[in-house]
Amino acid sequence: MKKEYKPGEIEPKWQKKWEEDGLYHAEIDPDRPKFYALTMLPYPSGDMHIGHWFAMTPSDARARYMRMKGYNVMFPMGFDAFGLPAENAAIKNNIHPKIWTYANIDRMRTQMKTMGAMFDWRREAISADPKYYKWTQWYFKKLFENDLAYRKYSAVDWCPHCNTTLAREQVWGEDKVCERCGTPVIKKELEQWFFKTTNYADELINYEGIDWPERVKTLQTNWIGRSEGASVVFKTEQGAPIEVFTTRPDTLWGATFMVLAPEHPLVDEIITDEHRADVEHYQHEAEGQTEIERGAVDKEKTGIFTGGYAINPVNEEKIPIWIADYVMMRYGTGAIMAVPAHDERDFAFARKYDLEVRVVIKPEGVEMDGATMEAAWPGEGVMVNSAQFDGTPANNEKGRKNPAVSKVIDWLEEKSLGKEDVNYRLRDWLISRQRYWGAPIPMIHCTECGVVPVPDDQLPIELPEDVEWLPTGESPLKLHPTWKTVACPNCDGPAERDTDTMDTFMCSSWYPLRYLSPDYDQGPFDQEEYDYWMPIDTYTGGIEHANMHLIYVRFFHKASRDMGIVKGPEPMMQLRNQGMVLGEDSEKMSKSRGNVIAPDILVDKYGADIVRGYLMFFARWNQGGPWDSQGIGGVARWIRRVWTAITEELPGTPEVKDEVLKSLRRKLHQTLKSVTEDYESFEFNTIVASLMELMNEMYKAREAGAVGTQDWKEAVSIYIRMIAPIAPHISEELWEHIGERYSVHHQAWPEVDEEAVIEEEITLVVQVNGKLRDRIQVPAGFTDEEAKAKAMESEVIQNFLDGKEPKKVIVVKGRLVNIVL
């Protein structure tokens, strides 16, 4: 009797049953260890993409594995539903962002259900839902009340295409382009809301206790960019202080001029009348440049003398003050001491404008003259021309690890000329967005009282639905006739709402907490759920978020901890990144290239189990790679073979031999062992490979008459359980077929029989001078002496020996004998 494998029938059947039975509901159970498995929530762009499947199905398989290992697993799913594409669709197709977004969510949820993942849909959270963003707004207020949110007027990054400001993290690359649309950003002077991420800079570069990929930690550390050094206060001739930050206080005696950023507030004070016109002209030019022009590294340095002088505090020397666009207002204090002998940039500048170059660090055995040297010397040496510090060695270490730096800092502090200091590349997080489809910032601007938070009982501040978009791109919230007009909660006078919305990264910074209790209305989450489920045990997602979401989410957790809302140092204990699925042409999939692979079509053709299996098999998960539509046939063949081996009877097989059963059982437990290890280490491609290998063995055993034996039954039972996380539907069907009780997904992960794993006979490799010459079958437990003797006996080896006596014989237990002549 032949029963065909019909994924199109069994998959919907089991999905329906699982849903009816609430098989994947995650409930608090104090008697079982919990496991919070999380994968990054998608943006509801319209259709499920093969990339979503690649991210989600291995994560699902791992969550299922953890469940079989005895953990009470929660694996929730939701939607990061605010954001620009909805608004762009609104403008283009005249459809409201809310309607567009929710239609997409419905569609994607349906598509996702065909995946057969163990998502607990009762915990679904949608960030654009007022019952969700009420708490996003509540968090904003909390940060404001705790002095972690502030409003500042400054030059910010503006995307002219998206018509909104961006956070520093959302401006990418050398060309300074918008992360979303690739348009070069421009600078705009605006008053905007910021979160004080820089307060946590030091904590954010500490990854103690969390198992995150080195790659992500490096990216974050570089992004945060901590530099150790000193701040030193110079004075103008008139006595006004100019603070500078330097990583090389040991070169203070070599400072021959100062440079201020063109927009430095002190410039106006120090220019002499004689230079005023020129300086102002220069300032004006620098201002007119885009960030890209000004930031170009290979650009020739330009600057202009202000006419003013500063006094170097270490030696009371009078040095000229210049302004130059190579000094940036946004880093440090916007002013530097220039040490041309030991800094490349200062050197280039000094040579161009004929300024003094004075050597203060002399490398060993090299004569160096400031007037003639051809390049700056940033390396190690001994301090010279530096008064009492002459002779102090300076090495290549940073900060206090450099004895010269350390000694000078101590002295500066003693003399109150400066202090040890640290600077970061990280900027505070700009969260205001001049867009409609986001969570409104819950603040009111009152002419009398200033900025006033919206009282809690008035949250959420809902988005008005009757809005219109103008071609100017201005936010509909600003243009709405009544929405922004309110009474001040403080004085009841006329006031206006903040018409900006929050960066959607704000919504996704706390979403794991909303899954705990998506309908809870007494707070962002139910404390009882929090205490049981948090922290997140495994988080998976793409590496592209290393410097955005993954920094924000850690900042958010640490700030929330300090505000008494959450506990513990980190929100996510383990992080793993998947790679990207590329098109068959090895290019990034995109509609315009026409290389997009649609999961729906694959599911129709092969069924979800095969698609899942192939996604786990076709590439290393953490690397991804180009799609190969031929390759899926191999996985399809494997799954159908599994089906056939278990459901089909094989008439007329010989009587089975003991060795067949024994080696079947050995292979079974060896496979179980390696599959278990690979689930632990996220090596999904080798899980499938070793399961294929075992199936090949099982086929042979089947033909050798193994079916019906106890060993065969054990193999089938364990096999079904091993594929359950990868192929949840076929495994459920086969589990039922062999007469076991529903559900395979309630079964415990099988135990490895270590005895069965051991090989009885091993292949001894015999080498002569490190080259493979022979292989001998020997019983396991062979002693080294016996192995050596046996190897020497071999005819092949005797030929190679040619009567000579070996110099040395190396025996590696149970593996090889190497005869050295």
Added chain:
RNA sequence: GCCGAAGUGGCGGAACUGGCAGACGCGUGCGACUCAAACUCGCAAGCCCGUAAGGGUGUGAGGGUUCGAUUCCCUCCUUCGGCACCA
């Protein structure tokens, strides 16, 4: 320029802690089944020489350590990712 990751058959990739390189799969070739094709099944295969037995060679390149290196060390090349006048 700085920081990081990676280079293994025609392709995706495997190889535990220094011990049989190329598991598993795709593709390819040959064969079985079939009137035929598809499906399915079996066999072969890194490259070079050889009808074969066999030999040589081989994990980006060069060198080193070692009885033995894809694995450890040094130098270099290539590709990808991040940062970039960061003081």
